[in-house]
Amino acid sequence: xxxxxxxxxxxxxxxxxxxxxxxxxxxxxxxxxxxxxxxxxxxxxxxxxxxxxxxxxxxxxxxxxxxxxxxxxxxxxxxxxxxxxxxxxxxxxxxxxxxxxxxxxxxxxxxxxxxxxxxxxxxxxxxxxxxxxxxxxxxxxxxxxxxxxxxxxxxxxxxxxxxxxxxxxxxxxxxxxxxxxxxxxxxxxxxxxxxxxxxxxxxxxxxxxxxxxxxxxxxxxxxxxxxxxxxxxxxxxxxxxxxxxxxxxxxxxxx
Amino acid sequence: xxxxxxxxxxxxxxxxxxxxxxxxxxxxxxxxxxxxxxxxxxxxxxxxxxxxxxxxxxxxxxxxxxxxxxxxxxxxxxxxxxxxxxxxxxxxxxxxxxxxxxxxxxxxxxxxxxxxxxxxxxxxxxxxxxxxxxxxxxxxxxxxxxxxxxxxxxxxxxxxxxxxxxxxxxxxxxxxxxxxxxxxxxxxxxxxxxxxxxxxxxxxxxxxxxxxxxxxxxxxxxxxxxxxxxxxxxxxxxxxxxxxxxxxxxxxxxxxxxxxxxxxxxxxxxxxxxxxxxxxxxxxxxxxxxxxxxxxxxxxxxxxxxxxxxxxxxxxxxxxxxxxxxxxxxxxxxxxxxxxxxxxxxxxxxxxxxxxxxxxxxxxxxxxxxxxxxxxxxxxxxxxxxxxxxxxxxxxxxxxxxxxxxxxxxxxxxxxxxxxxxxxxxxxxxxxxxxxxxxxxxxxxxxxxxxxxxxxxxxxxxxxxxxxxxxxxxxxxxxxxxxxxxxxxxxxxxxxxxxxxxxxxxxxxxxxxxxxxxxxxxxxxxxxxxxxxxxxxxxxxxxxxxxxxxxxxxxxxxxxxxxxxxxxxxxxxxxxxxxxxxxxxxxxxxxxxx
Numbered sequence: 001x002x003x004x005x006x007x008x009x010x011x012x013x014x015x016x017x018x019x020x021x022x023x024x025x026x027x028x029x030x031x032x033x034x035x036x037x038x039x040x041x042x043x044x045x046x047x048x049x050x051x052x053x054x055x056x057x058x059x060x061x062x063x064x065x066x067x068x069x070x071x072x073x074x075x076x077x078x079x080x081x082x083x084x085x086x087x088x089x090x091x092x093x094x095x096x097x098x099x100x101x102x103x104x105x106x107x108x109x110x111x112x113x114x115x116x117x118x119x120x121x122x123x124x125x126x127x128x129x130x131x132x133x134x135x136x137x138x139x140x141x142x143x144x145x146x147x148x149x150x151x152x153x154x155x156x157x158x159x160x161x162x163x164x165x166x167x168x169x170x171x172x173x174x175x176x177x178x179x180x181x182x183x184x185x186x187x188x189x190x191x192x193x194x195x196x197x198x199x200x201x202x203x204x205x206x207x208x209x210x211x212x213x214x215x216x217x218x219x220x221x222x223x224x225x226x227x228x229x230x231x232x233x234x235x236x237x238x239x240x241x242x243x244x245x246x247x248x249x250x251x252x253x254x255x
Numbered sequence: 256x257x258x259x260x261x262x263x264x265x266x267x268x269x270x271x272x273x274x275x276x277x278x279x280x281x282x283x284x285x286x287x288x289x290x291x292x293x294x295x296x297x298x299x300x301x302x303x304x305x306x307x308x309x310x311x312x313x314x315x316x317x318x319x320x321x322x323x324x325x326x327x328x329x330x331x332x333x334x335x336x337x338x339x340x341x342x343x344x345x346x347x348x349x350x351x352x353x354x355x356x357x358x359x360x361x362x363x364x365x366x367x368x369x370x371x372x373x374x375x376x377x378x379x380x381x382x383x384x385x386x387x388x389x390x391x392x393x394x395x396x397x398x399x400x401x402x403x404x405x406x407x408x409x410x411x412x413x414x415x416x417x418x419x420x421x422x423x424x425x426x427x428x429x430x431x432x433x434x435x436x437x438x439x440x441x442x443x444x445x446x447x448x449x450x451x452x453x454x455x456x457x458x459x460x461x462x463x464x465x466x467x468x469x470x471x472x473x474x475x476x477x478x479x480x481x482x483x484x485x486x487x488x489x490x491x492x493x494x495x496x497x498x499x500x501x502x503x504x505x506x507x508x509x510x511x512x513x514x515x516x517x518x519x520x521x522x523x524x525x526x527x528x529x530x531x532x533x534x535x536x537x538x539x540x541x542x543x544x545x546x547x548x549x550x551x552x553x554x555x556x557x558x559x560x561x562x563x564x565x566x567x568x569x570x571x572x573x574x575x576x577x578x579x580x581x582x583x584x585x586x587x588x589x590x591x592x593x594x595x596x597x598x599x600x601x602x603x604x605x606x607x608x609x610x611x612x613x614x615x616x617x618x619x620x621x622x623x624x625x626x627x628x629x630x631x632x633x634x635x636x637x638x639x640x641x642x643x644x645x646x647x648x649x650x651x652x653x654x655x656x657x658x659x660x661x662x663x664x665x666x667x668x669x670x671x672x673x674x675x676x677x678x679x680x681x682x683x684x685x686x687x688x689x690x691x692x693x694x695x696x697x698x699x700x701x702x703x704x705x706x707x708x709x710x711x712x713x714x715x716x717x718x719x720x721x722x723x724x725x726x727x728x729x730x731x732x733x734x735x736x737x738x739x740x741x742x743x744x745x746x747x748x749x750x751x752x753x754x755x756x757x758x759x760x761x762x763x764x765x766x767x768x769x770x771x772x773x774x775x776x777x778x779x780x781x782x783x784x785x786x787x788x789x790x791x792x793x794x795x796x797x798x799x800x801x802x803x804x805x806x807x808x809x810x811x812x813x814x815x816x817x818x819x820x821x822x823x824x825x826x827x828x829x830x831x832x833x834x835x836x837x838x839x840x841x842x843x844x845x846x847x848x849x
Contacts, residue, residue, distance in 0.1 A: 196360075
């Protein structure tokens with residue numbers, strides 16, 4: 001991923017002055033974390049940012065089930081301005097959750113379920129057109145072990161038969177509609193002994209004629225049988241195209 | 256509620272990998288390079304060190320005079336708990352080694368340092384059905400992709416620089432008993448694979464794919480009566496029934512579950528433009544259930560690489576009743592007969608006979624035993640058909656649960672099994688890893704059930720000698736004479752390599768990689784790798800020095816099926832290691848008279 005960091009860094013050169021003005025190091029971290037500097041460098045390429053409570057990161061205060069923690073990322077305060085949303089769990093062994101790039105017809109809002117290994121700060125960094133990262137934060141407490149617990153899916157006989165099956169629907173919400181989906185996939189993260197990585201790593205939401213409405217890179221911090229929710233503006237059928245790291249490809253039509 | 260479907264991997268990943276790779280220094284593998292292998296000893300881009308599979312290297316920096324100074328430079332562990340049998344042949348391209356491990360794993364390793372560059376672990380379902388250990392025999396390289404087959408019968412294409420999946424295709428349904436363990440091969444820009452599953456009553460088939468996107472190009476069944484196809488624009492076009500029609504050499508419906516799986520892959524002869532594949536045993540093992548020759552089981556097939564048409568066949572064991580698969584490699588070689596060049600091909604069969612065929616038409620030239628004891632046949636007739644000893648065919652069970660048991664040599668694991676022999680262009684000899692063993696075998700009643708073992712036989716293996724089973728033999732394919740032999744206590748199960756340096760390399764289950772004088776059979780070097788060596792050694796040149804590599808890791812079919820023999824090997828520990836040796840530059844000597 002170094003190429004990406006370098007690329008971002010290069011892009012940010014014109015905004016260097018602005019970055020200095022925002023004095024990031026003096027900002028107060030709403031969820032003080034020993035890992036912030038590391039991820040600021042590794043994932044954001046040390047680009048300009050603000051801790052911004054307009055980016056809402058909603059998670060339960062305590063993870064009842066550390067393997068299935070519901071998370072809602074809401075950057076609708078920046079509707080029309082959002083380029084990209086990155087989310088991660090700072091103390092996870094595999095921290096990255098999602099790289100979400102909503103297009104014009106998809107609101108900067110995402111619901112997803114994740115695994116957490118221990119109590120951790122969570123982040124959602126929202127890149128707006130002006131080149132600034134707006135970082136939303138939350139803290140979640142947990143008994144732990146969500147990333148290294150054996151899969152539930154795999155104990156069910158015949159799980160391979162259902163691999164990639166998508167359950168879901170689209171529900172009207174005023175001038176938009178909400179798409180809620182669950183995909184059958186073990187999302188093995190490689191941390192359980194003897195089970196290699198096997199996870200959905202790419203999803204694309206497409207419109208009627210195959211144009212891209214949104215794309216997501218998924219990481220193995222996402223829970224098994226991933227749940228995803230999007231808000232879509234305007235009518236017309238949609239399709240979800242999914243791909244895993246073993247090269248399997250799945251597709252679901254959502255009218 | 257929504258509807259979900261699977262569809263082939265799309266081009267996005269290709270585009271993504273192309274972007275990631277922009278500016279990568281390493282060149283793609285071309286068809287020309289594949290055909291030139293191994294004349295360019297800086298790399299190994301084919302399974303078999305050349306498309307003909309001779310396993311002969313033109314290198315002689317390392318030779319009988321200086322092999323004593325061959326020394327390890329690095330070793331690489333496959334890691335994890337998934338050890339089991341390691342049977343791969345590494346490939347080497349631009350200083351990177353590509354190889355496979357047990358449980359459908361692929362590794363890319365820096366050939367200079369042994370540093371791991373990437374690893375791909377196929378996610379296997381719980382119900383894979385490999386007959387004979389969870390092994391894999393290696394990858395194919397083409398363009399910027401690395402190809403291999405998985406135990407759940409998929410072909411997977413990986414980006415050679417990142418190890419990420421570019422495409423993945425299901426070749427056959429693993430629930431019916433199909434799997435893939437052989438290395439695929441590239442012929443004229445097509446990716447060719449066979450399938451395993453003869454113990455489950457599958458229908459053997461050979462398929463060709465477009466290596467760039469995994470699109471199926473042709474399919475050729477290896478059992479008489481099944482239709483072959485070529486594919487154009489995603490449409491299947493009939494291309495003739497294998498063997499013309501069903502029922503000629505099979506009774507009733509048994510051809511529908513006839514086995515004949517081409518599980519060991521194949522080789523290619525550019526001089527005749529033929530793919531040479533072997534096929535496995537007919538199913539079930541109980542031969543009384545299927546009177547007839549049972550084509551094309553236990554055969555060698557020559558296929559047109561363009562459309563998979565069978566150009567000729569040679570059946571080494573018609574109406575097999577002993578699990579004498581005919582999969583063993585058919586190696587193209589030319590020799591002079593009274594000034595006339597003969598385009599021949601040789602194979603050392605499970606059944607104990609060594610065959611020399613005319614590879615332009617499949618006609619039998621000569622055949623002779625290459626092991627000391629063969630009881631099931633008294634010899635070969637003028638066409639190469641065995642003269643059966645009917646007393647050695649286990650009896651029909653009739654109304655009993657079990658038919659009469661007979662003692663037969665060789666055993667079903669074969670006078671020679673999968674482990675590839677090597678042909679030395681200087682000595683004109685084949686170096687054949689063979690085993691001296693027999694078996695008690697009897698038949699039982701059996702009915703086909705999808706995905707279940709389809710044998711109808713019971714068996715137990717017995718050594719023929721107290722002090723050895725394995726015998727590495729140097730065999731003259733023209734005179735039929737054995738020039739030398741080297742005995743080994745445990746059964747040999749590893750591939751052979753020979754070089755212009757008058758050397759022959761092979762490994763032993765006891766863990767040694769050994770080198771022999773190709774002319775005399777004297778053992779001139781050995782190294783203990785820590786676990787049994789079942790892999791096929793390779794040699795190449797890098798930075799002016801000659802390297803040798805082999806994988807180590809005991810397992811395979813012998814400990815699973817070996818009966819009394821398994822006792823001899825039960826104390827051998829498993830492993831999973833890639834060893835690399837070289838002759839340091841300062842110790843190179845001019846290749847002396849040998």
